[in-house]
Amino acid sequence: MDRVKVTKLSGFPEYLPAERIVEQHFLDIIRETFELHGFTSLETRAVEPVERLLGKGGDADKEIYGVTRLAQRPEDRKDSEAELGLHFDLTVPFARFVLENAGKLAFPYRRYQIQKVWRGERPQEGRYREFTQADIDVVDIGELSPHFEAEMPLVIAEVFSKLPIGRMTIQVNNRKIPEGFYRGIGIGTDDVTEVQSTLRIVDKLDKIGPDKVKTLLVEAGRTAEQADQCLALAAIRTEDLSFVEQVRALGVEHPTLDEGLEALSAVIRSGLVNAPGAMVADLKIARGLDYYTGTVYETQLEGYESWGSFCSGGRYDALASDGKTTYPGVGISIGISRLLGLLLSKGLVTASRATPAVVLVAVADEESRRASDAVARSLRARGVACEVAPSAAKFGKQIRYADRRGIPFVWFPGEGDVAHQVKDIRSGDQVDADADTWTPPADDLTPTVVASTPSP
Amino acid sequence: MDRVKVTKLSGFPEYLPAERIVEQHFLDIIRETFELHGFTSLETRAVEPVERLLGKGGDADKEIYGVTRLAQRPEDRKDSEAELGLHFDLTVPFARFVLENAGKLAFPYRRYQIQKVWRGERPQEGRYREFTQADIDVVDIGELSPHFEAEMPLVIAEVFSKLPIGRMTIQVNNRKIPEGFYRGIGIGTDDVTEVQSTLRIVDKLDKIGPDKVKTLLVEAGRTAEQADQCLALAAIRTEDLSFVEQVRALGVEHPTLDEGLEALSAVIRSGLVNAPGAMVADLKIARGLDYYTGTVYETQLEGYESWGSFCSGGRYDALASDGKTTYPGVGISIGISRLLGLLLSKGLVTASRATPAVVLVAVADEESRRASDAVARSLRARGVACEVAPSAAKFGKQIRYADRRGIPFVWFPGEGDVAHQVKDIRSGDQVDADADTWTPPADDLTPTVVASTPSP
Known part of the structure; x- marks a missing residue:
């Protein structure tokens, strides 16, 4: 096969x-x-x-x-x-x-x-x-x-704060802000699709830069002044509520714009209280998809902005409809x-390792595998993941087996007067131990996943 | 859309x-x-x-x-x-x-x-x-x-012992037992494919019964005596090692049969020590697939044998091969x-419920939603899953919201001199509580899943 x-x-x-x-x-x-x-x-x-x-x-x-x-x-x-x-x-x-x-x-x-x-x-x-x-x-x-x-975004900010990654910034906007703003400067007055097409062009800002966006906007029928205004709006990015003043300073009025500013303020205000530093009001965020109607989100990892958004979404008035x-x-x-x-x-x-097992239980010889199985059973009954050595090879080979997988401890079953022993193969420390009570350090119990310095 | x-x-x-x-x-x-x-x-x-x-x-x-x-x-x-x-x-x-x-x-x-x-x-x-x-x-x-x-099968037995289900029995056989046995009674002497075809017919035993199996075997060229011997082997089922004697009593000899009996004894012996009652030697188990070469497993839920096997597998000599x-x-x-x-x-x-949330934090009015959010944040920081009420409806309605999802506790945020209170909506008990220290009973923390009496 x-x-x-x-x-x-x-x-x-x-x-x-x-x-x-x-x-x-x-x-x-x-x-x-x-x-x-x-x-x-x-x-x-x-x-x-x-x-x-x-x-x-x-x-x-x-x-x-x-x-x-x-x-x-x-x-x-x-x-x-x-x-x-x-x-x-x-x-x-x-x-x-x-x-x-x-x-x-x-x-x-x-x-x-x-x-x-x-x-x-x-x-x-x-x-x-x-x-x-x-x-x-x-x-x-x-x-x-x-x-x-x-x-x-608060839920997402909590996720990112728990992951072993760098700083994630959730960029938030409200579709009503650009839509209201565009209408306020005369875009879409005759043809409502102008608003959507303008939004889609401005959405390319990060990829192609402001000059090309302006060229595209003018090609699409916007005036140079409208294009400059669109770009001025898209350039606004604040960690606090000051985006409102900055938009107001552009001198554009429209009821939809007011609604959008109020809605975005509520989201950013909640972020300042519940997850300080996690969110930013970023008025260039548009999301390509037509079905978003309110708040929209994108997320960048600091230092890797060119990779684009790792987490996106938004509000939609009609996720689904059955007609009624x-x-x-x-x-x-x-x-x-x-x-x-x-x-x-x-x-x-x-x-920290390539297996859930924290202990390899060594096997002295195949005849005593049952004793090693018993140790493993005791450890597992208390939540300690372990594996019994696959063969009764020389202990050196069994230790290398553990080492290759990153299993930190090797257990040597005792017998009669000989005590059980457990060896931390990283430090070489080997101590007497009881399979019914021994537990590994909390940090070793399950594999740990940590941020690491990038390879050069 | x-x-x-x-x-x-x-x-x-x-x-x-x-x-x-x-x-x-x-x-x-x-x-x-x-x-x-x-x-x-x-x-x-x-x-x-x-x-x-x-x-x-x-x-x-x-x-x-x-x-x-x-x-x-x-x-x-x-x-x-x-x-x-x-x-x-x-x-x-x-x-x-x-x-x-x-x-x-x-x-x-x-x-x-x-x-x-x-x-x-x-x-x-x-x-x-x-x-x-x-x-x-x-x-x-x-x-x-x-x-x-x-x-x-020990791993599987441990899984089933932890699941809220009835008694699962792992039926174990070794392909070498029927193969050696069949050869010992002259099946496959001239044509080795006779062994496989016999195995496939006997595999239908549970579905069509012994009489029809016998008919099929005879139609496929086996003698009536061979068919009876095959059925006698397939009828052997023991919780201990006595299957060996029962096979020996059939008076058939073959080196492959000996190997199979020894291998199956090792598996059943390990089961008797490590998971008493979980396994049974069941010599009718064949598994249809040709690639199994040693131990084979099937699993039945007591009382639902007609549903067939819920857990199957076996040993294969060549899971994969790259030629070398x-x-x-x-x-x-x-x-x-x-x-x-x-x-x-x-x-x-x-x-026990349809959501991970154990607490619904009530909202007195939309202006104080922030206070309810703060309670939720405290609870979550200590691993207590909760949800804040979607609207500041009348408390009765908020309680019904929790009830509908099976959320057992509703939290009423306090303010100033008024203490926070938490209500167990199953018992109606309502007590003062502190969001920084209160924890639900351990049984309520996450949804519990339990075996239930079947509906009539």
Whole structure:
């Protein structure tokens, strides 16, 4: 069965044991934090009808992986069977799940979802075809209270504060600010699509710089003065509430702008109280997707701004609708694989060992393996992960076996008058020990994952 | 985007919040137990080259979901790009991962893998198209020590002893016993494939009964006497080592039979010492798949034997081979979705609530939401999961909000001289409390998942 060539698939990352321990540590912290905030877990199926996947954005079809039963000829497919594709995000399946189960869910429905998604994009640094996302959303029926827009970034700030990474800054804006501002300077008066197209051009600011943005804006029909005003708005970035004055100083008036400033102030004010230093009001943040209608979020890792956003989201008035009922929501999504791709490739994070085992129980000879098994059983009964040596090799070889995996302790079972002993193979210290009471230092009990100095 | 019809997909189960909490509890216990035994986590990509997936078994192609980029026309596919399919088990991707990373792995390599798999089968009770499996395997280079065959069912027995389910019995056999026995009575003397075909017919015993098995055996060319002997062997089932005598009493001799009896005795002996009552020597267990060469395992839940095996596996001499090096292994796989499908549909297990939150912090009015947020922050800092009420509705309504989700405590923030209070909404008890020190009873801290009496 295995003579078939072994092929790496570009864009489908897989982790070796020590890297996977880093990933698990990240996923555990994310899950734990989401649950502390009362989000319930959801896992949706990997496939959705292609029709539903296509509904989201005009060019989404480029990214979708279709799924078909190989043994089923196309002509055998019943009309009632939908064409299926792998989900490319967790929002589309979440929206479908809400519509499908609305009668069985309690609203506002707070859910988290940590799953793989698939996109048929050309793989490149930090872009994968299969990757893991961790989303939180709150969705309600009819109306959604604005305080949830302030809550989302606080949860995310707590996640980032617990992860062994550098400083993450959550950049927050409100779509009503640029929309109101643009209208206030005459954009979209005749043609409302001008507002969206202006937003999309300004969204490229980080990638192409202000000069090119201005050129594009003018090409798109804005006046040079309008373009300068748009750029002046996008340049505003403050850690406190002073963005309001700075916007006011541009002299533009519009009721939507007022609403946006008030809403963003509420979010930033909450950040100043609950998570000082984690958020910044950044008025260039737009998010490409049309369905955001209020607060929008992006997140940068200090020193790695060029990698773009690792965590994004926003408020949408209609996450889902069945024609009668509309479900507004707000959500944010952490791009775990992108973040780990950066951290692991740059050597910014490491695991203390490549296995959960903290102890290797040595085996003197195969006849006494049962005694070693008994030691392991005692240790495990008290939550100490361990492994029994695979063979009764010379103790030196058994120690090297532990060393190769980073297992810090080797246990030598005693017999009769000979006491059991445990050796810390890092220090060489070896002491008498009782398998019914001995515990490793708390720092060693499970693998630790720490930020590390990047390799030069 | 959401006017597209919402469609349930048959065979793709999805859980509501309380059911998902049950699933998470099961997955957590499984992971924790695997890690206590020093298994390292592996996650492989969801897709493999179809060629590799097809390599495993003759009729596997019927089950495979092919994966193609929708935007890519077939004629644009480069010859170097392999045709891809979703994995239908975790063994094929594990074997490929071992071959691909042999130089970077430490052997014997102990890995666990908990992931979804996909099969295009016709969905029916307990059979899904997307389902979760939890596998452990130990794989070594060249040779694998037999004690690993005794270890696998011990790990599984520990998992089942920690899950809130009825009594699971791990049925163990060794393929060498029927193989040696069959040869000892003259099956396979002229044509070795007779041994395999006999094994496959006897494997149907539970489904079709001894009479039909005998008919099939005779139709396949066995004598009536041989068929009776095969059935006599298959009828042997003992909790202790007495199966050896019972086999000997059948008066058949063959060196392979001796090897098998010795190997199975070692596994059962280890079970008697380490997990009394968990295992049974059951000589009818065959496992359909050709690649098993030693110990084989199946597992039944008492009272639900007709549901078949929830956990199966065995020893294989060649999990993987690159032509030069062969990797023997032993593994066992828990069918989580099948098990949960039974337990949830029969009401055999329930979660104490539908959310991780143990406390709902009430909100007196929107102006004082900040005070409620502060209480929540204090509770969370000490690991108490909570949620702040979504609106400053009447307290009665806020209590009903908690009740609907099964949140047992509602916190009423104090102010000035008025003390904070916490109410157990199950008993109605309401007491003064301090958000910096109060903790819920240990049993309430996280949702509990317990076996329940089946609904009539």
